[in-house]
Amino acid sequence: MEVKGTIIMDYVRLIRSNKGLNWDKWLEPEDWEVINSEVLASKWYPYALFRRLGWASYQEVAGGDPERVKSFGRFNMQNMLQLYHNLRVPGDPVASVNKMARIWRNFFQGEGTESRITGSGDNWVTYQMKAPDKEAEPEKIVAFAYQLCGQLLELVSAANGRNPKEKVVSEGHSQYITIEWEPPEK
Numbered sequence: 001m002e003v004k005g006t007i008i009m010d011y012v013r014l015i016r017s018n019k020g021l022n023w024d025k026w027l028e029p030e031d032w033e034v035i036n037s038e039v040l041a042s043k044w045y046p047y048a049l050f051r052r053l054g055w056a057s058y059q060e061v062a063g064g065d066p067e068r069v070k071s072f073g074r075f076n077m078q079n080m081l082q083l084y085h086n087l088r089v090p091g092d093p094v095a096s097v098n099k100m101a102r103i104w105r106n107f108f109q110g111e112g113t114e115s116r117i118t119g120s121g122d123n124w125v126t127y128q129m130k131a132p133d134k135e136a137e138p139e140k141i142v143a144f145a146y147q148l149c150g151q152l153l154e155l156v157s158a159a160n161g162r163n164p165k166e167k168v169v170s171e172g173h174s175q176y177i178t179i180e181w182e183p184p185e186k
Contacts, residue, residue, distance in 0.1 A: 001047035001110030001132065005040045006083065010076045011053035012039050014061060026056035041083070044109060047132075051140060058143040066146040070166075073150020080151070081158060091184060093161035094120045097127060100155055114174075123161070124180040127152060131173045138170070145175035152179050160184040 012035050015023055027035075031049055039045075062068035081087055084103060089095040097117060104115045114130035129148050131141045149166050156164040161181030169176045 001108065002044040003047055003050040003109070004107040005043045005045055006080075007107050008034075008045055008050055008053055009039050009041060010072075010079060011050075011057055014057055014072075015053065018061060021060040023056055023060060026059060027052055047108075047110065054144055054147070055140050058140075058147075064143075066143070069143060069146040070150035070153065073147040073152075074154040075150075076147065077151040077154035077158075081155075088155065088158045091160050093156040093159040093164075093179075093181060094125050096155050096159040097125050097152060097179075100151070101127065118176065123183055124178060125152075125156075126176055126178045129175045129177065131175075141173065141175060142168075142170055145170070145177060148175070149177045149179075152177055156181050 015027075015035055031052055034045060034049060035053075057072070058064060058069055062072065087096060087099050087103065089099065094117075097120075101116050108115075114128065116128055117125055118128045119126040127148070129145055131144070145168055149168055153164045153166055156179050161179075162184060164179050164181040166180075167178045169178075
């Protein structure tokens with residue numbers, strides 16, 4: 001399984017800018033070859049690298065705090081919105097999240113991950129993120145779900161969903177993230 005460089009670029013920047021942290025505790029020697037090289041948005045990278053970069057960032061920078069991971073997710077979505085200008089549908093958070101789900105599926109190659117909307121209404125959306133069944137460490141799945149939650153919160157805000165609130169529910173290898181918001185002011 002592989003991932004597009006787009007989704008590891010912010011991790012690499014984060015690691016490069018925090019050289020004093022104990023990254024070697026979480027990363028493999030081959031990870032440093034990628035971190036110290038030019039990461040291309042369109043290139044495919046190993047899924048295992050993506051998972052290690054995310055887990056290392058969660059442990060070293062966020063200190064295992066889901067709230068800090070959500071903040072990183074929001075930052076990450078701000079960068080994605082600069083790359084994917086048509087991702088945001090002003091006034092329609094559900095359509096925006098649906099576009100994100102379609103784009104997100106293009107970031108993974110191989111069997112095992114799933115990303116989709118499982119329900120929506122005027123002021124809410126539920127998004128499912130399913131990790132590969134071989135992902136044996138549920139805490140890593142949950143950590144990534146909170147980053148994704150931050151991305152969804154930022155996207156809903158960018159699409160004029162006011163004061164978004166979230167709920168994350170774990171079911172096996174799936175995370176269900178529900179975002180609710182107030183309608184735009186008229």
